[in-house]
Amino acid sequence: MTEGNKVGWDSFGVPNENFRVDRVDLAASWSSDPVRSTRMADVIRDDAGLVGRDDELARLAAFTVEATTTGAALVLTGEAGVGKTSLLDAAVARAAGTVRVISASGSEYETDIGFATLHQLVVPLVDDLALLPRAMAEALEVALGLGVGPAPSRIAVFNAALALFSAAAERQPLLLVVDDLQFVDEASRAAAGFVGRRLRGRRIGLLGARRSESSPTVQSIGVPEEHIQPLDDRGAARLLSHRFAHLPSRVRLELAREAQGNPLALVEFAGSTDLSVPWTGADNPQTDSQSKDVRTLFAARIHALPARARDLLLVAALEGRGDLRTVEAASGPGTLLALAPAERDDLVSLTADGRTIRFRHPLVRTAVVETSTGLERCNAHQRLAGALTDDIERHADHLARATTRPDEAVAALLQKAAQRSLRRGDAAGAVTRLRRSADLSPDRTALRRRLSLAAYLAAWVEGQLQTSEEILRELRLTEESTTPGGAVAKGFVALITDGDADASHALAANAVRSLPATGASADEHDRALLTLTLASQYSGRPEHWRPLMEYVDSLPEAAPHEAASLARIHFAPGSVTEGILGALEDALGRLEDETDADVVVRTALAASYLDRLSACRRPVTRVIQDGRDGGAVGSSMPALMFVALDELHSARWSESAAAAAELITLSERTGYHVFRQVGHYISAMAAAHLGDLDACAEHSDLIRRWSAPRGLRRLEYCAHQASGRALVGAGEFEDAYAHLSAICTPGELPPFNPEAVWSAPDLVEAAIRTGRADEARSHAGALHESGIHRISPRFAIMTATATAMTSPEQTAAARFEDALAVPGADDHPFESGRARLAYGEHLRRLGRIREARAQLAAARDTFHELGAATWALRATAELRATGMTRTARGAVGTALTPQELEIARMAASGLSNPQIAARLVLSPRTVSTHLYRVFPKLGITSRAALRDALESAPGQ
Structure with a gap:
């Protein structure tokens, strides 16, 4: 590194206050290279303001004021390179000093890790966890891998995150900035939406950005959005004339036309123009479509870096979070020195605290990975796995990506990581890891068991039938004959989707009979028995439930949420033992703290038959909210059922109907x-x-x-x-x-x-x-x-x-x-x-x-x-x-509704109920019901009294 750059860093690699000045000196020292010198000038001018974005900056300034006084959320959308990140940086710069800013960004290489981005927002506030109730703090610690304990529901994690941000904002207004929402893992995206929709009255702002062309599944998080348009012709011309005044006007015009107002494309195209080659528009080899692809330009700059710098960029790109300590642990000493060329070329930068590497743009990260070889990627993943041994999920993920052939040790580690994901409430992550575990399983029996469990979890917990059916298709390709685990998953899906109780019962019954001989786990047996019970329940036919109960009679008493107890309760609720009732009461007493959605749903199922649903209300409501916020949708449907039944049994019928309609x-x-x-x-x-x-x-x-x-x-x-x-x-x-x-x-x-x-x-x-x-x-x-x-x-x-x-x-x-x-x-x-x-x-x-x-x-x-x-x-x-003519309290004199009045007049004219029904397109039964309501309001007891009552009733 040059002497100037050494001045900009202390011995620990942390930039000092003169860092920007040193970079200016570096840029000047490279003035002989027109490409690099103009690019560094761009960085300097970016500090002074964004060209052509006055309106956007004014709206962001107003947003920041609103957000940090009364709370607000906003997501910027637009095409890649349109300037979303620059606008976020400008908003952060203006808020600095009066507002505490916490930034995070999504990574396309960490989308499978649940709460990966939320982790970035929470870790800077970890000391504030002590301000939360212990249950809330534990929910966040477990979900983010900061502690151990039972799996929290996603809604518990979301509420805890909101409480943590609110507690921090009590001392100083808080601005949460999340870039690249299109690459944010699904759990964190749901958390951002949950928090963003509940900021009113809090001194918190949530400011995000995502590409408008991203997948429809990650479009909106349910907060206001502002679409950032490309620069207009005038703005593009201003940008080029300010930053590339040395280019001839005809070249700038051609560049503006080619870039179509995209600021990143404008800067990269202009910075890559070689004036030693005469500019002739489309005939110039430097202006063909390939050279004007921004990613290709980034790839060319990456290729020109020293091998050590390219290697470090690859490790940083695959690491996903930009954690410099992890990158250093995976790459050895001298990381900062080796990254200097990439930093000078404005491909990456370090945050002010010197802990995080930031890529200039997600396209840079993509280009880094795309320009690497498969062996280079495997090597980088292997080293990252070694650096992340304390994080079982990330350790297993990187190890799996570094493994190119079946390996039971890696497959078992991935399955263990999947179990960890489930305990954290990340069903989607668990399913993904189980599928990878199956891919790496050399033993076909283990492969099928892992795929079977993934299919079951996808259908029952995650609520993703398409994923479950896709896994079942994979499973069929691996089977010479149906395996017990696969049969259970197939049977469960057949029942809840098509209502095929016969197929479901046959598959689950075969699995229950054959599982003991395969050395199956207790969980596998329980899933098979539950599927058999549900098939027998919906069928209601003796040929289904008799063999089930003959089998269950041989089993010992179990916890209320386990399949054996559910079968006994389904069989005859009135004959359940005092032991089951006592165990259910104990389970209901603990259910408020239960974080496993499957246990909550199964316990509520037992309670629904034994008339104890009201004790499950808060836990099942959490499961429902979790599903609404993008969590375990599969579990949320039976949870909705239980809420609707509780309202029904409590005689709150309108509320029951509303919950049933949502179901x-x-x-x-x-x-x-x-x-x-x-x-x-x-x-x-x-x-x-x-x-x-x-x-x-x-x-x-x-x-x-x-x-x-x-x-x-x-x-x-x-x-x-x-x-x-x-x-x-x-x-x-x-x-x-x-x-x-x-x-x-x-x-x-x-x-x-x-x-x-x-x-x-x-x-x-x-x-x-x-x-x-x-x-x-x-x-x-x-x-x-x-x-x-x-x-x-x-x-x-x-x-x-x-x-x-x-x-x-x-x-x-x-x-x-x-x-x-x-x-x-x-x-x-x-x-x-x-x-x-x-x-x-x-x-x-x-x-x-x-x-x-x-x-x-x-x-x-x-x-x-x-x-x-x-x-x-x-x-x-x-x-x-009884001879009592006084009608219901307050009924006499009550005005008739317009439909009641019309029906009463038709009845008074002599029309029969079927005749009235035909004229009003109603059923005779509905007409009868309306007349039953009319009589008390008019104070009469017979149809014959209708005419006189209507004539004497005021306003009728």
Whole structure:
């Protein structure tokens, strides 16, 4: 190095305050080289301002003020070389001194490492982790490889990162700058979007840049964007005249035309022009298309460097983060001296703290790699692997890239790294590493196991069916016959996508039988048994669940989230042991701290059958948010299902319908069609309670049309349950009985048929109201004998109400009182309201009018508050039958809706319900429901009173 450059560096390689001056001297000393001298002049003039970017700089200045006072986010987009990075640097320069700036950038060689870019943003704030609650700090430490512990959910990592940035901004406004978003790993990109959308009210700015031509999968992170246009003709001319005044005007015009306003192309083309060759436009050999390709120009400059400098640039490019210590560890002493030629030629620079190497542009990094040989890249990866032994994922990645033939040691290390990725909540990284591990597996059995696990994780956790199916195709090419692990993955995908329970059951059953002989792990066996359980569940057919339960009977009790316990719970919820219930309660107590999304989902699955979903609400909501922010989409769908079911059972039916609608949309988009049917079921049940009979029928019909041809009896039962609940509420008991008896024969509650349990009170009531008293008593007895009443208060109320409805007159009242006295009954208003309605009906038949009115009025008011329209109408009609003409509180005088008024007028004119329905394009059932609502509002009890009531009602 020259003496001037030695002045610019201290003995530790850190630039001193005179570094810029030394570079000017260096540029002057190279003035004999017109290419290098103009390029160095460009750097100096860049410090004074950007040509043609006054408007952009003004907007960035305003953004910085807004961001550091009230919080804001912005991403600059544009083609490569348009000046995005220069604008980011200008914004950072203007913010310096008053704002703390933390910069990061994506690397195309680290896109497989989850949270690699977030790591760059968090590490400078590592001392501030002590300001966070311990759980938050641990989530970040584990996700970023700074500590060990259970895998955090991505939403926990995102919240922790936001909390860390907020804590730092309390002392000084914070500007987070992320360049090259198109190369940022998916987990970090999701984190940036999460943080960027939540900055309002915080003194934090997020400023990013990405190429507009990048892949559609990395387009937007959900924050405002500004597209940076190429320079116009005037701006291009100004840039060239300021920086390359020595070039003839005709040459500058030709350069401007060729570069099409791209500043990087303008500078590189002009800097590479050799004036010793006469300029003749297209005829000049220096102006052909190849020489005007910026990457080619960078490649030529790289090729001219000393071999040692080229080697160091390659190591730095493949290292990805620009960490000088890692590059030095991989390259040996003398790194800074050897990099000097590349630094002088403005291909790289060092950050002010001397710790990070920055490439002038991502195209430089790309050119460095493209100009290297395969052997050179393998050697660089090998050295980087040796320098990163403390980071198992990066160590394994580099070692794998350095390995050109199957190697079990490397393959095993990659599988271990994949497990580490899963523990950090990076399912995508785990899948990628498992696939690489399979590629390097010399043993075909190990290869298939690794591919099988990757396919399963891609489908169940990551939610990437396309990736899973691609891996399964790879697996088929390696198999002489289907391996157990491959069979499980294929069976699982067949079930959740196509609803093929037969194929899924056959594949999983064969795997369960053959896995023990292969030395399979407990996890492999559990995945096979879970797939077999799910296939049996959706099928609902004895030929599927009987062999499953014969096998499960031979297994010991397991944790609630394990497949053996889930099979037992699915088989007969009312018969689960006290051991399983106690273990579930313990698991629910720990679930708040559980970071494994698969464990959360499986535990919630057990809780859904045992009426304990409310205890899972916060953990499953985290899983959902993680999926919304680009995390484990596969896990988020069952999590959405559990939230929707919790809302349904809690009588928050509008909220339940909203969650179910999101589940339907997500399932349609991802191809998980079984989950879509579950969404339709929950939507149908919510509509049934709200009295929207048409919506209930529509969702139920969709389920039946999809499920019946596939033999998915469980889903057909779901459709019948929803239809039966809606019809019982509307008082159409004969039709309700037809639906409900299709689920099970009265008096029987078959295994693997939870809908038979949940719809039992509906079938009992429908049987009573249609003169089938014996069937009703038999079914109420079966419900009690199932033991479901000991599982939860809600199930206890349901069982006690069914028993009371079928009890002899002399004991029925006491049984109804038992139902209403169940501890926690008030927490289940619909079930309590239903018990009161049945109790009031019983008392009215006995002539105990005053007592009947008390129960019926309470039921009516409960149903009104819940929005259970048809059930409220039933209670109101029963009250009228007691001679009580006062309608629901606040109902009389309530204005009719426009549709109610139109229907009421048509009915008053003598039209029948079918005639009204035909004119308004509604169903007769909907017309009937509207009229039930109209009567209480007008204070009447019959259709005949409509005309007079409408004439006397004000405003009607």
